[in-house]
Amino acid sequence: MSDNHDEEVEIQALQRELDDAFQTTRPRTGFEDELWTRMQAQRPAPSRIRDALAGFFQGIREGPAVPAAALAAVLVVAIGVGIFAFSGFGRGSTPTAGSAGGASQFAAGAAGRAASFGRLPTPVFNPTPVGLAQPNAASPKDAGTLYSGPATLTWSGHLNLTISTAPVFRYFEPSANKADQFASGLGAALQARPAGLLGSYTASDYSLQVRGTVRSPAQSPTYFIVPDSTMPGVNAAGAGPADLASLFLAEHSLTPQWPSTVEVQTSGDQSRVRFVRQFDAPGYGPAPLVDTAGAHDGLEVDLNGNKVVRVAGLLPLSLDSSGYTIVSAEEAIRVAVTSSPQPAAGAGAPAVQLTQADLVYVLAPAGDHSFYEPAFLFSGTFQLNGTTMTKQVLVPAVDPSQRT
Amino acid sequence: MVADRPPFEDVYRDFLGRVYAYVRAQVGTSADAEDITAQVFMNAYQAYARFEPRHTTPAAWLFRIARNATLDHYRSHGRRERLRRTIEHQPMAEEDPASKAEERIQYQALLEHVARLPERQRDAISLRHSGLSFQEIGKLIGGSEDAAKMLYHRALKALKEAVAKESV
Numbered sequence: 001m002s003d004n005h006d007e008e009v010e011i012q013a014l015q016r017e018l019d020d021a022f023q024t025t026r027p028r029t030g031f032e033d034e035l036w037t038r039m040q041a042q043r044p045a046p047s048r049i050r051d052a053l054a055g056f057f058q059g060i061r062e063g064p065a066v067p068a069a070a071l072a073a074v075l076v077v078a079i080g081v082g083i084f085a086f087s088g089f090g091r092g093s094t095p096t097a098g099s100a101g102g103a104s105q106f107a108a109g110a111a112g113r114a115a116s117f118g119r120l121p122t123p124v125f126n127p128t129p130v131g132l133a134q135p136n137a138a139s140p141k142d143a144g145t146l147y148s149g150p151a152t153l154t155w156s157g158h159l160n161l162t163i164s165t166a167p168v169f170r171y172f173e174p175s176a177n178k179a180d181q182f183a184s185g186l187g188a189a190l191q192a193r194p195a196g197l198l199g200s201y202t203a204s205d206y207s208l209q210v211r212g213t214v215r216s217p218a219q220s221p222t223y224f225i226v227p228d229s230t231m232p233g234v235n236a237a238g239a240g241p242a243d244l245a246s247l248f249l250a251e252h253s254l255t256p257q258w259p260s261t262v263e264v265q266t267s268g269d270q271s272r273v274r275f276v277r278q279f280d281a282p283g284y285g286p287a288p289l290v291d292t293a294g295a296h297d298g299l300e301v302d303l304n305g306n307k308v309v310r311v312a313g314l315l316p317l318s319l320d321s322s323g324y325t326i327v328s329a330e331e332a333i334r335v336a337v338t339s340s341p342q343p344a345a346g347a348g349a350p351a352v353q354l355t356q357a358d359l360v361y362v363l364a365p366a367g368d369h370s371f372y373e374p375a376f377l378f379s380g381t382f383q384l385n386g387t388t389m390t391k392q393v394l395v396p397a398v399d400p401s402q403r404t
Numbered sequence: 405m406v407a408d409r410p411p412f413e414d415v416y417r418d419f420l421g422r423v424y425a426y427v428r429a430q431v432g433t434s435a436d437a438e439d440i441t442a443q444v445f446m447n448a449y450q451a452y453a454r455f456e457p458r459h460t461t462p463a464a465w466l467f468r469i470a471r472n473a474t475l476d477h478y479r480s481h482g483r484r485e486r487l488r489r490t491i492e493h494q495p496m497a498e499e500d501p502a503s504k505a506e507e508r509i510q511y512q513a514l515l516e517h518v519a520r521l522p523e524r525q526r527d528a529i530s531l532r533h534s535g536l537s538f539q540e541i542g543k544l545i546g547g548s549e550d551a552a553k554m555l556y557h558r559a560l561k562a563l564k565e566a567v568a569k570e571s572v
Contacts, residue, residue: 015533017514018529019533020511027438028438035445038442039445172414172417177418177421181421318417320413368414
């Protein structure tokens with residue numbers, strides 16, 4: 001009886017080891033992207049030509065009437081482009097599978113390509129900041145002095161826009177398996193799959209939660225780390241919050257693999273270090289990711305002295321990219337100044353001069369996949385009851401003809 | 405319905421690691437595992453239009469392709485290797501240390517024990533721990549769900565004995 005019991009225990013231990021063995025055995029870094037590229041390159045000719053022409057025909061359907069001769073001439077060019085793509089020189093004409101870095105892959109693929117993700121969802125903006133709030137958190141952060149009420153807007157800044165296309169980035173919704181792989185890479189073990197989360201995990205001195213995309217208000221797939229009381233402080237005499245945060249991330253294999261800028265907010269012993277995710281828009285430069293209220297988004301490390309008390313960051317994901325036509329600066333300004341809610345009859349609305357506009361990226365969820373789309377973030381300040389308030393307006397940048 | 409078929413990109417990203425682990429448990433080197441995994445997804449990509457989700461899950465469909473590719477590899481590799489060793493009188497090749505270092509693999513010794521099991525037992529363990537149900541394994545190996553369970557438990561015992569024998 002006891003022998004049987006012992007054998008059963010040993011078998012169960014072996015099964016757990018096998019589970020771990022199969023879950024942690026993965027190909028070398030880069031293999032996933034290499035193979036995807038090979039598969040795309042070996043697609044049959046008709047489907048590659050079809051993709052090369054798809055955006056073109058969509059443009060014709062939605063555009064103004066075109067004389068038949070001009071249409072024929074353009075068709076010849078388009079078929080040439082299709083053959084060019086098939087020849088192998090135009091490898092960038094299919095969406096580019098990339099790593100979490102994502103932005104750099106666009107350079108090879110965007111030029112002259114039209115809308116290979118099809119029509120895009122229009123991002124929904126929300127004046128209440130959400131940022132990287134904890135799952136199920138009730139209160140927003142950084143509400144500060146942002147003003148979301150009605151206003152009479154004018155533009156007095158300078159928006160110098162020299163690009164007419166910008167990349168859109170797409171990711172597929174991460175599965176629980178993907179979250180498990182991420183956790184496993186950090187040395188964390190699955191504890192449960194609570195509703196609303198892909199997984200809840202524990203490591204030696206912290207707990208980890210991984211959440212998928214939130215549709216409304218839109219939030220990216222995110223991981224949350226909460227250290228327990230046994231986690232020691234970051235040992236770096238004289239280091240500031242940004243260095244402490246970077247050291248912590250490096251020690252835990254969490255250093256962002258995407259371009260970023262660092263912002264630090266400090267109040268007494270408490271600091272928040274934010275690594276703002278940047279996307280590269282060729283011809284424009286880096287454009288930050290913002291949440292639906294226009295607040296910078298990426299990875300946050302909260303510190304109390306030299307101890308990390310919370311980390312919230314974008315879950316590493318593979319991104320494809322594709323170039324899309326964007327609206328002109330004039331059109332973006334026109335939409336911005338007419339976007340504010342109208343005041344109720346008889347009610348006054350403050351007059352606000354928008355003075356600054358930047359290209360940013362915003363999340364547009366779309367079910368099993370979602371997009372980081374370019375947008376313009378307009379802002380201006382004004383006085384309200386003696387307090388300086390900031391009015392922000394987000395305007396989708398992708399041309400309306402390519403949005404749903 | 406065709407609409408139930410997930411985008412191939414989803415299948416690719418969800419299953420690449422699992423298929424690789426399954427193949428890696430069957431073959432001796434990470435280079436072979438990469439080659440076979442690549443072949444699996446190339447074949448799957450070309451055949452995806454014919455994949456009918458009403459009749460099978462993406463997992464069962466993909467692992468059938470993976471199993472066939474691995475068996476093909478064994479058949480051709482076995483012939484080549486026998487020929488090479490006959491000509492050169494050389495022992496089995498060792499894994500390239502550099503590729504071993506690059507590969508993210510733990511429990512190497514355990515997977516090597518799995519790889520040395522008889523084919524059907526090796527298959528049962530690899531498929532089960534790649535996430536397939538006993539019903540799916542039964543279909544793949546040409547047996548019932550109960551037969552798959554029995555085969556799996558026999559394989560577990562054989563694996564336990566192999567591991568114990570080596571640690572003595």
